[in-house]
Structure formats: structure tokens, C-alpha cells
Amino acid sequence: AQSVTQPDIHITVSEGASLELRCNYSYGATPYLFWYVQSPGQGLQLLLKYFSGDTLVQGIKGFEAEFKRSQSSFNLRKPSVHWSDAAEYFCAVGAGIDMRFGAGTRLTVKP
Amino acid sequence: GAGVSQSPSNKVTEKGKDVELRCDPISGHTALYWYRQSLGQGLEFLIYFQGNSAPDKSGLPSDRFSAERTGGSVSTLTIQRTQQEDSAVYLCASSIQREQYFGPGTRLTVT
Numbered sequence: 001a002q003s004v005t006q007p008d009i010h011i012t013v014s015e016g017a018s019l020e021l022r023c024n025y026s027y028g029a030t031p032y033l034f035w036y037v038q039s040p041g042q043g044l045q046l047l048l049k050y051f052s053g054d055t056l057v058q059g060i061k062g063f064e065a066e067f068k069r070s071q072s073s074f075n076l077r078k079p080s081v082h083w084s085d086a087a088e089y090f091c092a093v094g095a096g097i098d099m100r101f102g103a104g105t106r107l108t109v110k111p
Numbered sequence: 112g113a114g115v116s117q118s119p120s121n122k123v124t125e126k127g128k129d130v131e132l133r134c135d136p137i138s139g140h141t142a143l144y145w146y147r148q149s150l151g152q153g154l155e156f157l158i159y160f161q162g163n164s165a166p167d168k169s170g171l172p173s174d175r176f177s178a179e180r181t182g183g184s185v186s187t188l189t190i191q192r193t194q195q196e197d198s199a200v201y202l203c204a205s206s207i208q209r210e211q212y213f214g215p216g217t218r219l220t221v222t
Binding site: 032034036041042043044045046049051090095096097099101102103104 | 115117142152153154159161167202204206209210211212213214215216218
């Protein structure tokens, strides 16, 4: 059965610093992978997705993620964090009825 | 184009009352999902509609929860005899392929 683990519940970074949010998954086949962001009081917005091909995918708002099959990981990165990036980030694997979401990582950005 | 919309955005109800939450998916999206997000938690799958097929109700936590989707479009999630543990944000998502597009959610508070 597929599952997603986000090891970090809460991360704090300084504005302008780089960011990496971890995501590990368990999936029986080639996974479909997603990162979503949820700002306070909002729904989830799709940041980026991986289905196949180039393992480094670019998303919106300057985010990117790299699929590493050998490590079963799909970590989210951003080279320079902005205060507006403070939000909850969810990794997801699968598709349709089989999609599974991680528990989320809350990002706090210090001035 | 218009995204997924949900109404109401906030609902406060007394314990024991029934509530109805509405979701308007993106036009043309055949799949519709309901999730529950409790404070500080990830997403808990509730129910899934796909086209004209029978819905997958495997995530509904009790028989007090039900949902319908009329005409393959608008969906209503009904919670009967609400309990305090029903307090959460209820998210709706629609999709036509692999990625899901989320509405802003309805925050339900049961007093």
C-alpha cells in the first residue's frame, strides 16, 4: 500500500535562506508525486508534480523538486525563501482514489 | 477559469444539528473528492465520486456522514446529529486526470 512520510512537522528558516522539505514515499509502481501548499484559511494549491521523464521538476513560485527513485524521495526545494512562503506544505503520492497525502510540514519564515 | 468553490466558508452549529456543505467542482471534471482536515492534521479521505459510477464511501467515519453528487456536478456533504469531534475543515477537490484541484474549504465548528 502506498504511503507518504514527511519527517519534519515544523521547519523555521530565515528569509532569503534556502529551503528543503523532505518527502519519502512507499509505492508499488512508478509513482505520481505532488507537492501542495496550503496558506492559512485556504485550500491546497498545486506547486508541482512528477509523472515521468526529467527527475527535476520545476513548479510555481520558484519551487522545484527532485525525484530520487533509489531513495524513494521527492524533496521540495527553494533557493531563497520569501516571507510569503510561510504555509503548510503537503507531499502526495498516487492518483485518483489511491492518492495519499503526507501529514504536512509547517514552514515558518523569520525576518 | 473558475476553480473549485465551496460554501459556506464557515459554519458554526450546535451539537446535534444537521449541516450541509456544498462543493462546486471545476466544470468538466469527472472526479470529485471530499476530505476532512482536523487541526494540525493531514487530509483524511471521506468519499469519492467518479462520473456516474457508485461513489466510494470507504472513508466516511460513521453513518452520520453522507454525500451526494447531482448531475455529475455539484456535491453536498451532509453530517447528521453533529458532534464536537466533527469540528474540522472540510475540503473538496475535483480532477479530470491525475492531479486534484482543491476548493478553499468549509470550516465547521460544533459547539
